[in-house]
Amino acid sequence: MPNLMLTNYCNYNCSYCFGKDIMYPKNPRLTMTRDCFNGIVEWVKKGPSDRIFHLMGGEPTLNPDIEWMVARLLEESMEITVFSNLATPRAVELANKVADLPVNWVVNVNDPAHWNSVQRKNITAALEVLKEKASLTFNVMPDEDDNMWALEYTQRFHLNNNIKVGFLLPTYNQTNMALEDDQYAVVAAKVTRLAQEAAKVDVHLDYECGIPTCAFTDEQLGILWRCGSKLQSGCQSRLDITPDGEVIYCLPLATLGSKHFSEFESYNDACIWFEMRFAPYRMLGRRIECATCNLHNSLSCNAGCLAKNLIDCKNVKL
Amino acid sequence: MNVLENVSWKQLGDRVVAVDTNTGDYYTFNEVASTIWAAVCDNKSMDEIVAQILEEYDIADADAVRSDAEAQIAKWKEMNLIS
Numbered sequence: 001m002p003n004l005m006l007t008n009y010c011n012y013n014c015s016y017c018f019g020k021d022i023m024y025p026k027n028p029r030l031t032m033t034r035d036c037f038n039g040i041v042e043w044v045k046k047g048p049s050d051r052i053f054h055l056m057g058g059e060p061t062l063n064p065d066i067e068w069m070v071a072r073l074l075e076e077s078m079e080i081t082v083f084s085n086l087a088t089p090r091a092v093e094l095a096n097k098v099a100d101l102p103v104n105w106v107v108n109v110n111d112p113a114h115w116n117s118v119q120r121k122n123i124t125a126a127l128e129v130l131k132e133k134a135s136l137t138f139n140v141m142p143d144e145d146d147n148m149w150a151l152e153y154t155q156r157f158h159l160n161n162n163i164k165v166g167f168l169l170p171t172y173n174q175t176n177m178a179l180e181d182d183q184y185a186v187v188a189a190k191v192t193r194l195a196q197e198a199a200k201v202d203v204h205l206d207y208e209c210g211i212p213t214c215a216f217t218d219e220q221l222g223i224l225w226r227c228g229s230k231l232q233s234g235c236q237s238r239l240d241i242t243p244d245g246e247v248i249y250c251l252p253l254a255t256l257g258s259k260h261f262s263e264f265e266s267y268n269d270a271c272i273w274f275e276m277r278f279a280p281y282r283m284l285g286r287r288i289e290c291a292t293c294n295l296h297n298s299l300s301c302n303a304g305c306l307a308k309n310l311i312d313c314k315n316v317k318l
Numbered sequence: 319m320n321v322l323e324n325v326s327w328k329q330l331g332d333r334v335v336a337v338d339t340n341t342g343d344y345y346t347f348n349e350v351a352s353t354i355w356a357a358v359c360d361n362k363s364m365d366e367i368v369a370q371i372l373e374e375y376d377i378a379d380a381d382a383v384r385s386d387a388e389a390q391i392a393k394w395k396e397m398n399l400i401s
Contacts, residue, residue: 280337281326283344288330291346313328
């Protein structure tokens with residue numbers, strides 16, 4: 001099922017945000033209405049698919065109707081995951097209200113060293129009530145200290161013991177900060193060290209999409225495997241829907257094309273439509289070695305982020 | 319000569335990779351073919367393409383280069399990559 005973007009507004013303005021191409025303030029501020037939300041829920045129910053909704057933003061708790069939307073999905077017995085930075089008062093409020101309900105939270109955070117006092121207060125207050133319902137996710141920066149704080153927070157607040165890490169990846173329009181090619185190895189080494197330390201406290205790493213397998217050495221891949229943090233080099237599994245009901249393949253590729261959800265018979269039809277259009281481009285790969293790479297050719301590796309791979313590509317269109 | 323609209327491509331190092339988005343057929347060109355492809359995309363004439371190959375690869379036989387380049391371009395036309 002889709003990722004619903006409840007608003008394109010965020011209380012942060014992270015330079016690396018991979019949604020920047022369609023985020024406020026570079027674009028008009030959008031907030032998903034109850035009518036649009038209801039329409040999407042009914043549309044999703046038409047087709048066979050899992051019953052999981054991801055509510056994201058921007059910062060989704062800045063949509064004033066999020067509580068109503070969560071209740072609406074619970075009425076339908078849908079599973080809900082909220083992707084939030086937890087730094088808004090509304091996030092703390094909602095966390096308290098739904099802590100005992102089947103609502104999971106993926107908490108997008110930066111290194112706590114960068115939090116201000118208000119952010120710290122809100123985030124910690126929400127984590128205290130969410131506990132194992134919340135899991136941390138963050139980008140591993142090439143120029144910051146190792147991310148041992150994530151292990152400390154996971155233990156201190158009894159959070160879900162799966163942490164999701166990502167690489168800084170560009171949007172198709174390159175409006176955000178992203179890794180240079182020579183920084184991939186630096187970040188891969190940091191991820192490997194984090195996985196080793198995490199394993200000691202029974203925490204494991206998951207991976208955001210767009211990480212190419214060859215960013216890691218064979219030795220590092222072996223270490224990740226032994227730590228229970230085996231690399232999954234995927235790219236995209238769910239479609240995103242913007243606050244005005246436009247279906248996009250993913251946030252970094254949002255400006256390449258979209259169609260309103262009502263133009264598709266069902267969510268599954270939308271998935272097929274987008275996959276068929278993007279599948280040929282996946283072949284192009286990230287490096288010339290991808291052409292003869294067994295992992296790429298067996299679809300075990302998608303050659304990293306499709307948006308990154310399409311940036312220098314000519315004649316790209318949906 | 320023009321690359322057809324259904325063909326998407328990119329330069330990876332000294333090579334060009336291309337894909338026919340209608341069929342999903344995928345191509346990697348060798349270094350010289352990649353040079354010819356880039357020249358075609360830059361709307362260079364056959365004379366200009368031959369001159370470029372002679373200079374970049376330090377080749378003396380212009381007739382052979384022209385013949386090979388024309389054959390390559392004819393093949394791409396057959397493959398519906400260019401018109």
